[in-house]
Amino acid sequence: MAQNPINSVHFDPLLASGPGGLSCPDSYWASTIASPPQINPALTGTSQTDVGIIGGGYTGLLTAYYLATEFNIHATVLEANQIGFGASGRNAGFVLKGSGRLGYGQMANRWGLDTAKGIYSEFSQAVERVSDLIKDNKILCEPQQPGYLKIAHNAKAFKQLEQAAKFITRELGGQAELIPLKQLTNEYMAHNQAYGALRLEDGFGVNPLKLVLGYKQRVEARGIKIYENSCVEHWIEEQGKHRLITEQGELLAKRVVSADNAYTPKRFSPRVDGKFLPILSNIIVTEPLTGLRRLGQWAYYHYGWLRDRYG
Ligand SMILES: Cc1cc2nc3c(=O)[nH]c(=O)nc-3n(C[C@H](O)[C@H](O)[C@H](O)COP(=O)(O)OP(=O)(O)OC[C@H]3O[C@@H](n4cnc5c(N)ncnc54)[C@H](O)[C@@H]3O)c2cc1C
Incomplete structure (x- = not known):
């Protein structure tokens, strides 16, 4: 098969002759x-x-x-x-209930509570499905401990997370835990721009x-x-x-x-032509943290823990 002339990893629909002849990325x-x-x-x-x-x-x-x-x-x-x-x-390997930028409360306001419930239920089933597929088929893809944190970066965002937690638990019957800053620092992460978090139980990371x-x-x-x-x-x-x-x-x-x-090329089959909506998404991965940085994080974390415990 002819190798793609542009380069062997990236696919640019405007330049590539087709989606074939490409190598897997060195990711x-x-x-x-x-x-x-x-x-x-x-x-x-x-x-x-x-x-x-x-x-x-x-x-x-x-x-x-x-x-x-x-x-x-x-x-x-x-x-x-x-x-x-x-x-x-x-x-990125996140198996989550992804609701995009709209919260469930906002969905309910726009489209009604039943629709918000339906969307939440479909998301829940999707996460469960992937989890079951991994377990039933014994797929070795390093599933991480369940739990997903949404971190508030200011006081207003924390208020919104508080409302989201109430909505998810009371209206949707789901699980959501509001994590105040002290608990976040002690149990999860210490960050000087964090104001607290919302923890959703059902979501995990995989390779x-x-x-x-x-x-x-x-x-x-x-x-x-x-x-x-x-x-x-x-x-x-x-x-x-x-x-x-x-x-x-x-x-x-x-x-x-x-x-x-x-x-999918622009002209492929009348069945699919013009039916794809392109969305761009990128991931940036840092170099592995050096021992010094990890030590810094560890010290910062334990400093917070000691400070909270012993003043
Ligand atoms: C940067 C990034 C981060 C993301 N992070 C997450 C995340 O954390 N969690 C999450 O749930 N989702 C995430 N997604 C979305 C998720 O990866 C995709 O929704 C999902 O992988 C799509 O799977 P797919 O099988 O539809 O497409 P793909 O995995 O893209 O597979 C399409 C395949 O079709 C082949 N192909 C194309 N044209 C032809 C042809 N003419 N003939 C034969 N084969 C062809 C291609 O070579 C390709 O292998 C992310 C996406 C990106 C880009």
């Missing part, structure tokens, strides 16, 4: 993988499937997994690069790359074919059938799931 997460994962062969020749899935991130792999486990439907996954190439292998590689294993264990280095270059619909054409092969599918995320 922090990649540095935690002891030995490089086995890469599956590319699709060659012509194959048939019930559902052709374009893209092997969380969406594509779990679609294949649930089609097989819950509906006994045979799917085939075509991944342009390697599993873990996309956002699923390079995100996202290990998670997606774990999904790959589980999907393959169900006998589902995953072809890597198999970028779908053309998606043609003929007589009610779909032809997914890669550089070396063709997959004939009754149905197609487009799980190619932000890598």
Whole structure:
């Protein structure tokens, strides 16, 4: 397969010829993988499937997994690069109830309490689902202790967190604990710009790359074919059938799931053209903290603890 001329890691839809021929990024997460994962062969020749899935991130792999486990439907996954190439292998690893910038109270004001409850319930189920998938399939992706802190950076923000805690516990029936500054300093973190925090119990961190590689294993264990280095270059619909054409092969599918995320070209298929909304998100990872900095943090933490305890 031709290597992407722009560079081999970043994908810029305005410059790249297509989403294939790219290497997995040399990320922090990649540095935690002891030995490089086995890469599956590319699709060659012509194959048939019930559902052709374009893209092997969380969406594509779990679609294949649930089609097989819950509906006994045979799917085939075509991944342009390697599993873990996309956002699923390079995100921040937070498994959280993400409500964006709107709080649940604001949602209730805008759309009614039932809608806010529905959104909260879907978020809760999503976190539970990932947690269950990890446990049931024994995926070694370093799940962290549950609990998620929202830190207030000023007194007004702390007031808002207080209201949020009340709303979540009283109106939504969820778990939320308001953590005053003293407790935050003693039990979690000491920071001179913190005013307290809201602690949500159900949320945790994972190694996202290990998670997606774990999904790959589980999907393959169900006998589902995953072809890597198999970028779908053309998606043609003929007589009610779909032809997914890669550089070396063709997959004939009754149905197609487009799980190619932000890598979907502007013109791909009338089924998906113009239906993607790009959102940009970045992560910055610091260098590992030096011993001196860690010592500083430790001393600061214990100073706070001693000060609170003994004045
Ligand atoms: C910086 C960042 C931080 C994030 N942090 C979090 C977080 O902490 N918690 C959270 O829940 N979410 C987070 N997200 C969002 C989350 O990572 C994504 O929602 C999720 O990974 C999307 O999975 P996906 O399978 O839809 O797409 P992807 O993982 O991007 O997979 C799409 C795959 O499709 C393949 N593909 C594309 N075109 C083709 C083609 N033509 N043929 C074959 N294959 C193709 C690509 O190579 C790619 O591997 C973050 C995202 C980013 C970018």
